[in-house]
Amino acid sequence: MEENEVIVEVRNHRHDRNMVSINAHSKGYKKKLNINGYVLIPYEGYESVGLIQCLTIGSNKINNPIRSRKCKLLLEYISSGATIRICHTLKN
Known part of the structure; x- marks a missing residue:
């Protein structure tokens, strides 16, 4: 998959507005x-500290390997040129 086909979304977590949810998907949710x-x-x-620093800190968590793997993968997508979409209602 080419890097310009990936979107990393940053938005409020639907159940807790003090948390930010970050996920990745292909454009158009096709893949x-x-x-x-x-x-x-x-x-x-x-x-x-910002998105990149939070993901870097999360990727270094040795006590939670699943979270660490997800953070590393998101950082790889971002470093390869993925589109970052930040929800306009973030913490409104």
């Missing part, structure tokens, strides 16, 4: 990527 679900990060962390 499911090898990341199941989403990664949740605290909104305060996202606001203070």
Whole structure:
């Protein structure tokens, strides 16, 4: 899959507005990527250090290998040129 076909979405978590949900999918939702679900990060962390730093911190979590793998995969998508879509209602 080419990097310009991947979209990384950042939005409020639907049940907790103090959390940010990050997921990846192909444009048009035609192909499911090898990341199941989403990664949740605290909104305060996202606001203070940013998306890349939060994912980097998450990828270094040795006590949660599933979260670490998802964060690494999201970072790979972003570094290869994926489109980042930030929801306009983030923390409104």
